[in-house]
Amino acid sequence: MSQKITETPVSAPPEQEQPQAVTVDAGGSRLQNNIRNMRLIIVREYKAQIRQLSFKITTVIFLLLVIIGSFVPTVVQLITSHNKPQQTSVRVVNNAGSVAGLDNASLSRSIGTILNGASTSSTPTFAITVSSSDELASLQKQVKDGKLDVLLVLERASDQTLRFTYYSNSNAESDGNLSQVQSLVQQLNALDKMHRLGLTQAQIGSLYAAPNLSLVDVQPKSGQDTRPESEIVAGYLLAYAGDILVFIAVTLYGMGVAMGVGEEKGSRVMEILVNAATPLQLMVGKVVGIGAAGLTQLGAVVVIGIGAFLLQIPLQSVLFGPHGGNLTLSVTSAAIPVLLFLLLYFILGFLLYATIMAGAGALVKRQEEARNAVQLPLMLLMGGYIAGEIGVYYASSTWMKVLSFIPFFTPTTMLVRIAGGQVAWWEIVITIPLMLITIALCAWISARIYRSGILMYGQKPTLRQLVKLMGR
Amino acid sequence: MGLVLEHIDKSFDQFRAIQDLSMEVKEGTIFGFLGANGAGKTTTMRMILDILRPDRGSITWNGQDVRTVTRRNWGYLPEERGLYPKMRVDEQLLFLARLNGLAKQAAERELNDWLERFQITSYRKKKVEELSKGNQQKVQFLATILHDPLILIMDEPFSGLDPVNANVLREAFFEMHRRGKTIIFSTHQLEQAEEMCQDILIINKGQAVIQGSVREVKRQHGRNVVRLKLDNDAEASWLDSLAGVQVTKRRQDYIEMQIQADLNPNLIVEAALQHGGIISRFELAEPSLTDIFIERVGAAAQPDAPAVLSA
Numbered sequence: 001m002s003q004k005i006t007e008t009p010v011s012a013p014p015e016q017e018q019p020q021a022v023t024v025d026a027g028g029s030r031l032q033n034n035i036r037n038m039r040l041i042i043v044r045e046y047k048a049q050i051r052q053l054s055f056k057i058t059t060v061i062f063l064l065l066v067i068i069g070s071f072v073p074t075v076v077q078l079i080t081s082h083n084k085p086q087q088t089s090v091r092v093v094n095n096a097g098s099v100a101g102l103d104n105a106s107l108s109r110s111i112g113t114i115l116n117g118a119s120t121s122s123t124p125t126f127a128i129t130v131s132s133s134d135e136l137a138s139l140q141k142q143v144k145d146g147k148l149d150v151l152l153v154l155e156r157a158s159d160q161t162l163r164f165t166y167y168s169n170s171n172a173e174s175d176g177n178l179s180q181v182q183s184l185v186q187q188l189n190a191l192d193k194m195h196r197l198g199l200t201q202a203q204i205g206s207l208y209a210a211p212n213l214s215l216v217d218v219q220p221k222s223g224q225d226t227r228p229e230s231e232i233v234a235g236y237l238l239a240y241a242g243d244i245l246v247f248i249a250v251t252l253y254g255m256g257v258a259m260g261v262g263e264e265k266g267s268r269v270m271e272i273l274v275n276a277a278t279p280l281q282l283m284v285g286k287v288v289g290i291g292a293a294g295l296t297q298l299g300a301v302v303v304i305g306i307g308a309f310l311l312q313i314p315l316q317s318v319l320f321g322p323h324g325g326n327l328t329l330s331v332t333s334a335a336i337p338v339l340l341f342l343l344l345y346f347i348l349g350f351l352l353y354a355t356i357m358a359g360a361g362a363l364v365k366r367q368e369e370a371r372n373a374v375q376l377p378l379m380l381l382m383g384g385y386i387a388g389e390i391g392v393y394y395a396s397s398t399w400m401k402v403l404s405f406i407p408f409f410t411p412t413t414m415l416v417r418i419a420g421g422q423v424a425w426w427e428i429v430i431t432i433p434l435m436l437i438t439i440a441l442c443a444w445i446s447a448r449i450y451r452s453g454i455l456m457y458g459q460k461p462t463l464r465q466l467v468k469l470m471g472r
Numbered sequence: 473m474g475l476v477l478e479h480i481d482k483s484f485d486q487f488r489a490i491q492d493l494s495m496e497v498k499e500g501t502i503f504g505f506l507g508a509n510g511a512g513k514t515t516t517m518r519m520i521l522d523i524l525r526p527d528r529g530s531i532t533w534n535g536q537d538v539r540t541v542t543r544r545n546w547g548y549l550p551e552e553r554g555l556y557p558k559m560r561v562d563e564q565l566l567f568l569a570r571l572n573g574l575a576k577q578a579a580e581r582e583l584n585d586w587l588e589r590f591q592i593t594s595y596r597k598k599k600v601e602e603l604s605k606g607n608q609q610k611v612q613f614l615a616t617i618l619h620d621p622l623i624l625i626m627d628e629p630f631s632g633l634d635p636v637n638a639n640v641l642r643e644a645f646f647e648m649h650r651r652g653k654t655i656i657f658s659t660h661q662l663e664q665a666e667e668m669c670q671d672i673l674i675i676n677k678g679q680a681v682i683q684g685s686v687r688e689v690k691r692q693h694g695r696n697v698v699r700l701k702l703d704n705d706a707e708a709s710w711l712d713s714l715a716g717v718q719v720t721k722r723r724q725d726y727i728e729m730q731i732q733a734d735l736n737p738n739l740i741v742e743a744a745l746q747h748g749g750i751i752s753r754f755e756l757a758e759p760s761l762t763d764i765f766i767e768r769v770g771a772a773a774q775p776d777a778p779a780v781l782s783a
Contacts, residue, residue, distance in 0.1 A: 268554030275548050276571040
C-alpha cells in the first residue's frame with residue numbers, strides 16, 4: 001500500500017503555469033462578459049423552452065383554437081343559409097270577406113308591409129299570397145310537407161270579430177315565424193276593428209304614427225369621446241381580449257420561468273452555473289429567453305390567426321357569392337395603437353412578473369414546488385386582470401386611474417383605459433419608467449434571492465431570513 | 473503559495489459547521505480532503521468557490537482573495553450531480569464551457585478530445601437523463617474540466633462509480649495533474665486518497681484533525697506494524713511474552729503486531745527462528761490512512777476530547 005505513493009507523479013508540474021494567469025476581471029471586459037454570458041443563456045433557454053413537449057402542445061392548441069375561431073363566423077353563416085330557405089312562403093286564406101275594408105289584393109300589400117317592413121327588395125323575406133276559400137285540405141298538406149311555411153286562415157265570427165287560424169309545421173316552442181304571425185294578426189285585428197268603428201284612413205294613420213321620443217344621456221361626459229360608435233366598441237373588445245391575453249401569457253410564461261429556475265435547483269445544475277455566471281446574468285437570461293419563446297408562440301398564433309381570418313373573404317365569396325359574405329375586416333384607426341400598447345404592456349408585464357417568479361422559483365427545492373411558490377405574484381396578476389375586466393365599464397373612474405399607475409396592475413388596467421380612449425398621453429408615458437424602475441428593483445431583489453436561494457434546500461425560509469439573505 | 477485557508481469559521485444558525493480551519497494546498501498538487509459525512513467538506517469547498525462566505529478568516533489563491541479570482545479558473549464538481557436532465561450531452565457541455573469563457577471552436581475541440589478519451593462519443597447526442605449513472609458522472613467531470621480551469625474542486629468524484637469507470641476517471645485525474653492543475657477532492661475512500669494524493673487533510677466536525685503529506689502523516693503515526701506468518705506455527709503464542717511487542721490481530725493469513733519505535737524488527741525474526749518457525753511472511757507496514765482515520769476521528773468524536781491537532 002505505502003509504496004504506491006511513489007507512483008503518484010510528485011514531480012513538479014511540467015508546464016509551469018504562470019502566476020499572472022489568475023487575474024481579476026478587467027473592468028472594461030465586464031460588460032462584454034455580461035453580454036456574452038447573457039446571450040449564451042438566452043439562446044439556451046430559448047431552445048430548451050421551444051423543445052419542451054408542453055410548449056409544443058400549447059402551441060398546437062393555440063393554433064387550433066385561433067383557426068377554429070376564425071372559421072366559426074363562416075361556418076355559422078353556412079349552416080344558417082342552408083337551414084333557412086331564402087323566402088318564407090305565406091298563404092292567407094281569407095274567408096272573412098273584406099278585412100279592414102280592403103280587398104284581397106290590397107290586403108296582400110298591407111300584410112307584405114307589416115311582415116317585410118319598408119323593404120323594397122325583389123326577394124323579400126316573406127312571399128305573400130292571399131286567396132279566398134279554396135283547397136284548404138291540400139294547403140294543409142303542403143304545410144305538412146314543408147312546401148308552405150305559413151298558412152293563415154281568416155274567418156269572421158258571428159259578432160263580426162276576426163278569427164285567425166295558423167297552421168304550422170312546427171310546435172309553438174320552435175316555430176321561428178310565430179312572433180311575426182302574432183304581430184301580424186294583432187295589427188290586422190286592430191285595423192279591422194278601427195275600420196268597423198268608422199275611423200278614417202287619416203285617423204288610423206295618425207294612430208300608427210311613431211311617438212315623439214327623445215333620449216337624453218345624463219351621464220357626465222369627461223373628456224370628449226368623439227370617436228364613432230364602431231371604434232368605441234372595437235376598443236372595448238380589444239381591451240377585453242388584450243386583458244385576457246396579457247393575463248394568460250404572463251401566467252403561462254412566468255410559470256415557465258419559475259419552473260425553469262426550479263429545475264435548475266432540483267437538478268443542482270445551479271451549483272455549477274453560479275460558478276460560471278452571475279445570478280443576475282442567469283436570471284435575465286432565463287427571463288428574456290423564455291419571454292422570446294413566448295413571443296414566438298404568440299407571433300405564430302397571431303400570424304396564423306390573421307391568415308386564417310383573411311382566408312374567410314375569398315372563402316365566403318365562393319360560398320355566398322361576391323357580396324354574400326357579411327365579414328367586414330375593419331381595423332379601425334383606434335385599434336392599431338391599442339394593439340401596439342398591448343404588445344408594450346405584455347412585454348413590460350411579463351418582465352415584471354417573470355423576474356418576481358424567478359426569485360420565487362429560487363426558493364424551492366424541487367421543480368414541483370415551483371407551482372406553490374408563485375402563488376403570491378399570480379394573485380397580484382389575477383387582481384390586476386379582474387380589475388381590468390371590470391374596469392372596461394369604468395374606464396374613466398378614479399380607482400381605475402389609481403390602479404393604472406401601480407406597476408403591478410398597469411399592464412392590465414392601463415390597456416383598458418387606453419381602449420376606453422380617455423387617457424392623456426403623459427399618463428401612458430409615465431407608466432413606462434414606473435414599470436421599468438419596478439422591474440429593475442424586482443430583478444435586483446430576485447437576484448439576491450437567487451444568489452442565496454441556490455443552497456437553500458431546507459424548509460421554507462421565513463420572511464426574516466429572506467431579508468437577511470438579501471443583505472448578504 | 474497555492475490555495476491557503478486561514479482560520480475559517482462558518483456557522484449555520486446555532487450549528488458551527490467549520491471551526492478555525494486552516495489548510496494549504498500547494499499549486500499543482502492533488503489534495504485529498506477526507507472526513508466522515510457531515511464533517512464539513514462540502515461547506516469548505518463551497519467557501520473556497522465563494523458560493524458560501526466564511527464568517528471569519530481568509531481564503532486566498534496565490535495571495536489573492538478567492539472572491540476576486542476569475543471564475544473560469546475554477547472547476548467545480550458538486551457532490552450532488554448537477555446537469556440539465558433534458559439537454560443533450562454535447563450542447564450541455566458546449567454551453568457550460570462557453571459560459572466559462574471558452575471560444576466556440578476551442579470548446580468543440582476540447583469536447584471531441586475528451587469524449588474520445590472517455591469513450592462516450594456515441595452518447596454525445598443523447599439527453600443526460602438517458603445516460604447511466606457512471607456515464608452521467610463522466611459528463612459531469614467533463615463539465616468541470618472542459619474550460620481548462622487551474623483549480624479543480626471535486627466533491628466525491630468517485631462515489632457511485634464501478635471499478636472500470638473509476639479507473640478511467642483516475643487516469644483523467646493524473647492527466648489533469650500532468651497539465652499542472654491543482655486538484656482538491658473529497659472522498660471517504662481512504663485508500664484512494666492514499667494512492668493519489670500528495671497532501672491530505674482529515675476533517676471531523678468542522679475541525680482539521682490531521683493534515684500534511686501522506687508520508688508525513690504516516691510517519692507521525694509511526695507505531696510500526698509488523699505482519700508475520702509462520703507456516704508451522706499459526707498461533708505463535710511466544711510473541712505475547714516478547715518485550716516491546718503487542719499482538720493486535722491473529723488472522724488466518726498473518727499475525728499483526730505493533731512494535732515499539734525503538735525496537736529492532738530483526739529481533740522478531742530471530743525469536744521466530746529460535747522457536748523453529750518457518751517464516752513465509754514478514755512485513756514491516758506503515759499504518760494505513762484508514763487506521764489513522766479511525767483512530768483520530770474516533771478519538772475526536774468523543775464529546776469531551778477536544779480535537780487539537782498537529783501535523
